[in-house]
Amino acid sequence: MPNILVVGAASGIGEEFVRAFIKKPGYHIIAVDKNFPQSSISPHAMVETYLEAIDSKVEGVLYLHAIDITNEIDIVTLSNLCSEPLDVIIHSAGVRGLEPNFHITQSSDVAKAETKNVTTAQTMRSTFEVNTVGSFLLLQATVPKLRLGGPAKVIIMGSRMGSIGHNTTGGGYAYRASKAALNAIVKSFAIDVPEAIFTIVHPGRVESGLVSVKEDGAISAGESVSDMMKFIDGMGKEHSGRFFDRFGVVVPW
Structure with missing residues (x-):
């Protein structure tokens, strides 16, 4: 039974990955997100509510857990939850x-909220805390759980904005820098753990909760994940x- 970990599963790209994997009979999916309810709700009720929300049926086994990747106690909890070797890790959590x-209120406002004149130290720190530090802690805790004979696949949602070579418009200081730093981290994991596959994937400009409006040219999370699943399979x-x-x-890069 393939074991899949999806991080950032409460919405957007992560939710669509869960929707894709639960249609595969025999798959065992651990879906985590900081926005899932805490343990006061029963695991069964939590799964039923989630499946109803995404309008899907599960063909395999699905577990949901509230995990914040910036919280080191939660990271230990996540490591303990992965009791069986992982075949695939999908990491889509980010800010x-x-x-x-x-x-x-409109797509043109997004660029104004990340210029050199308005970006603060606090925004830089909080963005790095999730996109870079949290991602490192996640990988540090879960890579030892990989099924290395597979080889296992670790798929990190990157961004073209994290590409230094692709930066022709400037701006986006916190997000660009945090994603470029994440690229360096994933590259090092690929070198240090050659038995597994570590890949950064830019999902496209996707309608998601990262911004409050639909950006020009954005595609649906479902369309993006459908394309990525074909790439990941091969x-x-x-x-x-x-x-x-x-x-x-x-x-x-």
């Missing part, structure tokens, strides 16, 4: 790094330590 004082060792878009086209 956009916009200045919270900006009232964003992923091999040659893809490890590299950066791709959702179709498998290389993105420059």
Whole structure:
């Protein structure tokens, strides 16, 4: 039975990955998100509520847990939850790094909330705390749980905004820097754990909770995940330590 861990599963891309994996008979999925209810609700009721919300039926086994990747106690809990070797890790949790004082009502407002003149130290720190530090803690705790003979696949949602070579418009200081740093972390894991596949994937400009409005040209999370699933299914060792878009086209560092 393949064991799948999906991080950031309460909405958007993570939710769509859960929807895709639960349709596969025999799959064992651990779905975690800081926005899931705490343990006061029964596990069965929690799963039933989630399945109703995403309008899906489960063909395999699904477990939901409230986990905040920036909380080191939660990270230990997550490590303990992964009692069986993991075949796939999907990490889609993240924040956009916009200045919270900006009232964003249309897509053109997004760039204004991340310029050099408005970005604060606190926004830089809080963005790195989730996108970079939290991601490192997650990998540090779960990589020892991988089924290395597979090889296991670790898929990290990156962003073209984290590509230094692709940066032609400037701005986006907190988000760009946090994602570029995450690229470096994933590359090091690929070198240090050559038995597994570590890949950064840019999912496209996706409608998600990272910003409060639909950005120009954004696609649905479902469309993005459908494309990524095709790429992930065919992923091999040659893809490890590299950066791709959702179709498998290389993105420059």
